[in-house]
């Protein structure tokens with residue numbers, strides 16, 4: 559497949575499954591047959607992933623991308639041989655880096671959960687067309703990546719403000735909002751991909767969806783206390 563289809567999630571999954579190294583081969587830059595230039599996407603994804611690897615303590619040399627045409631068999635063999643030797647030299651994933659296996663698994667699982675969020679937040683840079691290889695290392699900086707994980711955004715429905723209009727639940731792309739008529743809506747944080755749609759669509763007169771940066775998300779209101787008692791009906795009752 560096009561190297562542009564190699565998602566950040568695929569690479570992280572390979573490492574989660576115990577691969578010691580990941581190699582991505584793409585067509586030569588600027589020789590893509592399509593206007594999409596997917597190989598640039600692949601390059602940017604690799605540059606981002608390498609910084610994420612550094613962030614969690616993994617050697618970024620375990621991930622390599624190279625560009626060549628299908629006629630360059632010798633170049634391919636040389637690159638693969640060199641990369642294979644490099645990975646052998648590094649040894650099992652996490653060992654040379656001194657990371658405990660369980661800790662590594664949990665770090666990778668945590669990052670994988672954030673992949674949709676990372677792609678939304680870094681959308682612009684992931685679409686860059688870097689011309690000069692000297693720019694590669696600076697596309698994503700260490701501070702930027704540290705901030706990306708220390709200031710993760712979460713969304714929460716304020717039970718005092720929610721009017722159960724259901725707008726957010728209808729628009730959530732991953733059905734992460736527990737929704738029912740006349741019930742305070744609740745975001746399932748395990749399913750939420752942090753796209754921010756609920757925040758945008760909640761009517762301003764309610765303003766019930768809160769954006770939380772880097773902090774803990776309050777516990778959801780218990781199921782038995784989710785019924786919204788509207789003032790008019792309260793009086794009538």
Ligand code: SF4
Nearest residue numbers: 730750751753754756
């Ligand atoms: S942030 Fe996006 S994914 Fe999460 S609950 Fe809101 S709409 Fe759904």
Ligand code: SF4
Nearest residue numbers: 720721723724726760
């Ligand atoms: S859009 Fe706002 S008011 Fe409507 S159900 Fe969602 S959180 Fe509640």
